[in-house]
Amino acid sequence: MGVRRYTKMAYKDPDDMVFGHAKFPVLEHWNVQFGAGYVVPEVKVAPEAGTERSKDTLVKEMASIAEQAAARAVDIGLPAFMLEQEHVFQQTYHPDWGYACTLAQAEVLKKYYDEYGVRACLRQTVGDLRIEEKGGLRGSEYDNRIAETIEECCKAGASDIAAETMGGKSVLDYGVMRGDIKAILFGIGYLGSVDMEYFWTRAVNICSKYDTRPAGDTNCSGANTCMYVAGGLLGKDMSHTAAALARAISAARSLVAVECGATGPLKDCGYENTIIKAITGVPICQEGKNAVCAHADVMGNLTCQVVDCWSNESVFHREEMGGPTPAVWLQATGYEAALMNTAIQTGNAKTLRDLYTFTDMYRDPQGTLLAYPNAFRVGKAIVEYGKDIYLRARAAALEASKIMMEAYEAKLLQLTRFELDTLRKYTSILESLPMEAEIFVDQCMREYPRKIPTFDPKSYGL
Amino acid sequence: MALLDWAKKADFDMMFKRYNVIIEGPAIKPEDDPDVKKVLPKEEPFRTLAMAVIFGDTEKAVQAAKTALERTSPLDVIEKGLAKGMDAVSALYAKGAYFLPDIMLSADAMTAAMAVAEQKLGRAREKKGTVVSFVAEGDPHDIGKNLVVMFLKANGFEAVDLGRDVPDKEVIEAVKKYKPVMLTGTALMTTTMTAFPRVAKALQEQGISVPVFGCGGGAVKRDFVESYDMGVYGVKAFHAPKLAEAALAGKSWKEIRKEYPKIVGEFVAEYADRM
16 A cells, blocks of 8 residues: 555544544454444553563463453443553563553453453554664664564454654754754654654554554653653743644644554554644544653643543553552543433533543643634645655644744744744744745755764664 | 623732733843842953843853853853853742743753853863752653753753653662762652552662752652652652752751752742641
């Protein structure tokens, strides 16, 4: 399958977007649908440190995580849930470990499905082990092992495959640390998109041979790094307006997975997913308030607005007062999904959606950008230049800038001097960038390879 | 759309507060900040050198260094000018007036100007001490380590950067070779951070002692780091030079654990029980 660039929006009106509904629902075994009129809760738990010492201990750990989650799903009456396993290094590096771990979890979920009828699905998120300065992103030992592991997970019964690929990260990190928006645009928007096409063309081909959906890929290593570095309101490391610009750029990049054939539900930690749903109509996973176990964001409710699968973020596998973490955190996401499903069933979905959105819409510029009417605007800016991966990323950032400035001038969004100065400065730089991808890439290639020793242009065909 | 109506009617103060906006004082020039005044040299050419670093202006810093070197010793250019500028930048960062990109640009300016001074000197300036930094095996996330290395270099330490996804063996070999005053390890994931106790144990088994083994990163927490000898949980990257200085001053890892907030000179929530 070739790459199909989006030049039109799947949704014509942002008001048509609501949680639990997607234009193109996805069915996964065991009988879980995403975007088909209900929200599915998701849980993911990182294996206890030390269990990665052998295949046997890791497999047992995986089975235990699945068992504890499934048992709690039944205990509190959840109709459906997703179990996601984000791979640890060993799980992807050794394809046979990936197979055995997936199989162990699939067997547990199938057992509960057969016994109680609880609909469950199993996401395997492979680790992106590739390192530019260690063999590059294409055809290295690490790269080949990822492909093998995807196939083994499919064979073993994964319902879908997701990833958080790292393309462009070396340049992005440089941009974050030096406040260089051109590097951020080049790292996420251009290099990230190029690598996504390489990675997802292959992943889609592998999944197509099995009953496994190629789900999608978030810019965890890029836009989430920015969000994480920006931190809370008192953070001293990155302006929140800059983090919002990086998020808008990341939508143009994460879209590539869908253009290569990924079906969704898109992976949860992509806060850019609302934009991609507006463009493509595929269902999305999201995290927010139930990701507090891993990080603090400033839009914990807003991300529920158009979600189809509501998730926590990775948490240690251990005992809490309320039970083991797979059970506790599935309970937390399960009740949030139940609230959304109740709203759908009682005709209150749009009211609840707007409450979620409004709670955080002006708490922070990142929330302003991602509020669904504004996310929709960014989507429109992307599809206007849909065929050009550079121009659409630039357009996304410029539209994001316009959205934040409008909210600021309307006195709805408050900004610090640092946030406002950064926004103005970055906007002016973005506006001054060339309108031809070739010239932009040429400019970047004159600058960044000499400044960033870990940047490997060959990994991007440059 | 309900959102538009709500935006007109709602009292946002009852929903959230942007404390960063509320606490923001009036804009002042960096050189007028009271903490900067304390460290900023008054006499020339040192003031110009320091100001170029404060503004992160590489070109100006290099030019100022070249001009200053006509009449001033290279060591004075570095110690009385450039380093003072960096001290001012650290003060501005600590109080939230400067941000990470400001520090990086200042560090770049200082590094470039220092290279000019060192060329005249004929050797590298004597460093405070050597620190070895690595990212755990299997972990490609290195932004934290890069920050640690930058802060160490800007504060006069020799930082040996082993890179990311570094096998334990390579870490041990580097410790043997460089005999650092501090070793730093970073990891994002729970399953890669297990490299830290393995490295600590291997060092002990080979009879090698490192004054401090600073460990931090995404999933790394204090209780984990304090479960093995030598480990000190590093909360922020910019704490690294202060921990290294404490080790240089002869403090043991046990003392550094105990006195962490005092050593870094600020409230640290993760060490609230040791304030």
